[in-house]
Amino acid sequence: MTTSRSRPKKASVSAIRVAELAGVSRSAVSRTFTDGASVSPATRAKVLAAAEKLGYHVNHLARGLIHHRSGIVCMIVAELQAPFHSNVVEVTTRKLQAIGKVVMVLNTAGQPDNVEAALRQTLNYRADATVVVSGAPPVSLIETCIENGQRVxxxxxxxxxxxxxxxxxDNExxxxxxxLMLHRAGCRRLAVVSSTAGTPSIVTREQSFVAAAAELGLEAQVSRAGPTSYATGAEGARQLLGASSRPAGVFCVTDLLALGFMDVARLEFRLDIPExxxxxxxxxIPQAGWIGYNLxxxxxPIGEIADHIVAIIEKDEADPAPPKRLPTQVAWRKSVRP
Structure with missing residues (x-):
């Protein structure tokens, strides 16, 4: 019977070993791997050759903590499976990595306590900044992070x-x-398909639509059949379209809700969209442009949102700037009559 032996763990290569092999001082190694530091071309060449031979890598985390900067940016996301959130994470992480940041994505799906635990975890890792994509963390917890010197x-x-x-x-x-778009299309019976999530952005969209309808002398029905999901949009369609006063124009506060709503409207109620x-x-979201929806x-503006996040993280001053409000843009397709 043979016994398997685990290979001994190989120790990481230290800067001292690089200095010894290159025949230079320890500080020369440090200067070689520090942007803007003064080091002669000959010394730099020796250090880089020794580092390549030994497989040396700079411990950026340790170096950053010495200067009170870890280089870590945390992103807190509650619904990674949602197309919009996944798009925000994909674009933002790519742009943060391009400026040398290490991005830690914390998935807080499930219980509300998960969001609190995630925010506290960012303090443990001394993250340079935390980007909260989720609308769930309480104000008190955000204040705790700020009081601990973290940029949120x-x-x-x-x-x-x-x-x-x-x-x-600009949700409102x-x-x-x-x-107004639905009103111009001749829709006088209006409805909103929302969710029970209660996040600030969703609440603002829902309330602003209802208020705009009231200003036109119309009443907008509101459906909140569950969390922000395809299934909730589908159930919203069953509730609204199965009623005696069926709406003629519907605003879904997210595309994911709209996709579920449209599928039930066409397949179960046999309604033509947009006639x-x-x-x-x-x-x-990408699915909105699929030929089956044409929503x-x-x-x-996800790209602009990501660019502004990068600009915030790169700036030196700690004082927050006034809120940045970005406009949306209408993507005209075929789910509304001309």
Whole structure:
């Protein structure tokens, strides 16, 4: 019978070993791997050759902590499976990595306590900044992070507290435009398909649409059949379209809700979109442009959101700037009559 022996763990190569092999001082190795530091071309060549031979890598985390900068940026996301959130993470992580940041994505799906635990974890890792994509963390917890010297960036959340950097899209104007869009298409019975999530962005879209309808002398029905999901949109369609006063124009506060709503409207109620029913979404996720949906929606400027996050993290001053409010853009397709 043979016995397997585990290979001994190989120790990481130290800067001292590189210095010994290169025949230079320890400080010369440090200067070689420090941007802007003074080191002669000959010394740099010796150090790089020795580092290559030994397989040496700079411990950026340790070096950063000495200067109170870890280089880590945490992203807190509650719904990674949601197309809009996954798009935000994909674009933002790519741009943060391009400026040399290490991105830690914390998935807080499930219990609300998971969001609190994730935020506390960012303090343990001494993250340079935390980007909160989820709308769930309580204000008190955000204040705790700020009090501990952490830069907090909130996406689509405008809390009345001092300290966080805020990046918003103009949810109110978009929702009001959605109402006018449906009204111009001849829709007089209106409805909103929302969710029970209660996040600031969703609540603003829902309330702004209802207010705009009231200004036109119309009443907008509201459906909140569950969390922000395809299934909730489908159930919203069953509730609204099965009623005696069926709406003619519907605003779904996210595209994912709209996709579920449209499928049930066409497949279960046999309604033609947009001839019998007009539908407007919000986000402009990739699926909205699929030929099976052709959803008219409001595009969130994900690239601009990511660029602004990068700009916040790169700036030297710690004082937060006023909230950045970005406009949405209508993506005209075929779910609303001309």
């Amino acid at each position: 960036i909130l996406i689509n959340r405008d809390d009345p507290i001092e300290g966080p950097e805020i990046v918003l899209v 104007s978009a929702a009001r435009e959605a109402c 019998a029913l007009c539908v407007v979404g919000f986000d402009d 008219t929606t409001f595009r969130q």
